Amino acid sequence: MHTEGIEERAGESGAPQWFIRSECRGCELKIGVEVPEGQTYGLVDRLMWTDEALHRLDRLPPYIATLIKKDAEQAVRQRDCQVVTHDVLLCPEIGERIEWEPEAERRLERVPAPVRAMARVELERTAADRGWSRVTVSLMEEVKAKYFGMGVQKT
Known part of the structure; x- marks a missing residue:
């Protein structure tokens, strides 16, 4: 059997479910x-993206999508x-939603x-690298200053 795709769904009890589509090539x-x-019970034969994850990835600019795809696949393999x-x-890498x-x-x-x-x-x-679970305004100012030299100037 060859895995064609995976859909993320909510089951009857509200618990997350996957609907795995497969095909016999013979x-x-x-x-x-x-x-x-x-x-997956052995139903997934290679690294796969769910339909929802692919949809989100497709909506990103190409230069961002390439970076995100690489990081996501590396995280899944790890x-x-x-x-x-x-x-x-x-x-991100910490495994928790920011x-x-x-x-x-x-x-x-x-x-x-x-x-x-x-x-x-x-x-x-940046928040994940620091072990933070939240993006704050002060973090935004710090990153802005780092990349653009446009942070809030203190007098």
């Missing part, structure tokens, strides 16, 4: 199996898994669209 029989998230999920894209202060989120919305995705990635990576 007889062209196609099957779909719903399994609990992360439990966890000894074969599936890149939507959450893997949202979770939250944003509301004011930091508002400021990010004012960043020009062509660089907004890159700014989000860099801010979340």
